[in-house]
Amino acid sequence: MKGGASQMNGVIALLAVMAAWEIVARIGLLNPLLFPPLSRILGSFFSLIASGEIPGQIASSMERAASGYFLAAAVFIPLGVAMGLFERVYRALEIAIETLRPIPPPVVIPVAMLFFGIGDGMKIFVIFFSCAWPILLNTIDGVRNIDHLLVDTARTFGLKRGQTILKVVLPAAAPQIMTGLRISLSITLILVVISEMVGSSDGIGYFILNTQRRLKIDQMYAGMLALALLGYTLNQAFLFLSRRLLHGR
């Protein structure tokens, strides 16, 4: 039932919540300091966008996010392929990985601060660390689950090892690698916000926490709205790209 009627219900519910928020805030039923009227939040959202404040904060967050994310992909996809193909490599690294994996990523922030200060390096490292596991484990799984017939066929046709990996193994494992990358995308967004809250002087995570501390509550909600839109856009863009990349599967 994905018809127009059910869509309408959803929109009605959303409008009802928005209207209730506006009314409750206007007549002062809830503390207006905590819940400013929605119209004021939307107003400051648009003025913060027009003034370039929110786009600027998002740009610095995205720079860190992208660096950590792509660095993790560049390191852990090849490592995952190696671990998935060669049992020896897997066994050698297994214990070290299983020891590091249960560490909740935010706890790595203080370590990164020790080494990198509170600059971009710290955030990039934290994102890199937290993206490692979903990418690595999904790549290993994907490579292990490849139909052996494919690899054997490649060998029959005289493909060299490097070519087999590039032309057979990677495409065959691609769907699961993409799963790892998608999980990592949402983790990246979470960790960039956390690390900006704990130690930063810009970025959207810093902006939200700082506006809360300075009691510019309408701006805080505006920042959260921007963050939700950003998350939605990134996820949709990822789905679009992965559909194109995995085309014909």
Place this chain on the structure above:
Amino acid sequence: MPFKCRFNIAGLALFAALLLLWEFYSRTAGLETYLPPPSAALKALFEPPMARALFGHLLETLGRFVGGYFLAAALAVGLGVVLGYSRVAYSFAEVIIELLRPMPSVAIIPVAILCLGIGDAMMIAVTVYAAAWPILLNTIDGVRNIDRTLLDTGRTFGLGRWRILREVALPAAAPYIATGLRVSLPIALILVTTSEMVAGADGLGYFILDEERSMRPANMYAGIAIVALLGYALNRLFLVLEGRALAWRSGMRIRGEM
């Protein structure tokens, strides 16, 4: 798998080599302020006053985790059953869910601080919010994917709505719910430690950040080891409990395939 000995010699050797390299490097290069030797962290772990303090922080963190996780499970399973069962209810909630879901859950921390101050209530609230999502979405999916025959059979046997829910729908959706619960486990731990770092006065997250700021990295690493152990133990415990709780499924699946 070519060799199947359970004792992973290569893995242990590499791990031990890394630790030794760290120990040796940090002692010779004089890196005590950044990278104290692991033996120093280990020593901090076993010094009585330190161990007692760490144990106290561990209990705080564990208490918040348990409170947040179970509250999230109760709320999300309940709501998920309603939204999975009733298309109408889901159609009303859908847009709001899709609007809130893409926002990284940690962004809720400032709102929680504003409304609840900085204390256990705030930390548990953000944990509930973040951990509820995977459970909610998986429960909705699970309830929707229940085989209609099961429900109809229940009805044929004259079971009431409540009993169908308890004895047919919930068990049938259990594997999905378990998946949601498993995904939420590390998320809950992330949110507890993060909120302790951002606005806490105790707990392991606070301890680790505070030791870093006080330039006592050995203690910081000791705290991280404890959090890692906690995460590992919780995951293990979950897998054991899940295996027990869903043991009946494997029997059913085999019969279903035949």
